Amino acid sequence: MEEDCVFCREVIGRRNASIITENDMAISFMDHAPVEEGHILVIPKKHFRDIFTVDEQYYLEVHKMARKLAPIVMKATGADGMNIGQNNGRCANQVVFHYHVHVIPRFCERRLSWDRKGTTAEELERVAKTIKSQLCSVT
Numbered sequence: 231m232e233e234d235c236v237f238c239r240e241v242i243g244r245r246n247a248s249i250i251t252e253n254d255m256a257i258s259f260m261d262h263a264p265v266e267e268g269h270i271l272v273i274p275k276k277h278f279r280d281i282f283t284v285d286e287q288y289y290l291e292v293h294k295m296a297r298k299l300a301p302i303v304m305k306a307t308g309a310d311g312m313n314i315g316q317n318n319g320r321c322a323n324q325v326v327f328h329y330h331v332h333v334i335p336r337f338c339e340r341r342l343s344w345d346r347k348g349t350t351a352e353e354l355e356r357v358a359k360t361i362k363s364q365l366c367s368v369t
């Protein structure tokens with residue numbers, strides 16, 4: 231736990247996020263500034279800065295969770311495609327320096343953009359509930 235890391239402090243520590251699912255090593259939650267509706271993040275529960283430092287077991291658990299969630303998010307949002315990605319370093323647009331994977335549903339009729347959209351905690355919680363309802367139906 232790194233107290234100056236927003237993911238360690240707010241998501242893992244205070245659970246101040248719309249959490250989708252978690253296990254001992256990984257946790258997924260709604261990105262608070264989504265580029266599309268249904269944009270979620272998957273992170274290790276232990277602090278690692280980036281791809282260069284993440285422990286392999288945590289890396290595998292994070293990516294297994296992303297893979298498991300991908301079809302669920304597709305179905306829950308009615309998306310046509312999906313971006314799975316992660317950024318390393320400020321010049322690569324990494325903003326939070328705790329390893330994280332973006333799961334971003336995409337829609338054919340919308341312009342492909344990486345711009346962040348404004349949203350509300352209530353809206354994030356609504357989308358999280360929709361995704362979680364799909365999660366329950368497959369587990």
Ligand SMILES: [Zn+2]
Nearest residue numbers: 235238277328
């Ligand atoms: Zn952290």
